[in-house]
Amino acid sequence: QVLLVESGGGLVQAGGSLRLSCAASGGTFSSYDMAWFRQAPGKEREFVAVISWSGDSIHYTDSVKGRFTISRDNAKNTVYLQMNSLKPEDTAVYYCAANRNYYRAYADQNAYTYWGQGTQVTVSS
Secondary structure (H helix, E strand, O other), rough: OOOOEEEEOOOEEEOOEEEEEEEEEEOHHOOOOOOEEOOOOOOOOOEEEEHHHHHOOOOOOOHOOOOEEEEEEEEOEEEEEEOOOOOHOOOOOEEEEEOOOOOOOOOHHHHHEEOOOOOEEEEEE
């Protein structure tokens, strides 16, 4: 069983920055692709970013390209999401996910086995 715990969320003004962390325990973190998703009130959960187990392959949804950076530290079993130039539309609960099924697209939430409890990010205008 893999436990994922997100942290780093909070309230920030538009244009500000936050760094989310997702610490994993159990399982073999270094072998998992790791992803971030988010869910805004009244909306479906959506893909934000994914990083391969080695860190060599990274993808972002278009709306965050150039503003968000995903990274990982396999020695610390932690994946990060650095969020800069935040906008009110980035307001959502952010979730990390692990252990991607390679028969599914990386942006498909059903591709991932393990999920964290989420951390709230609120961006005020």
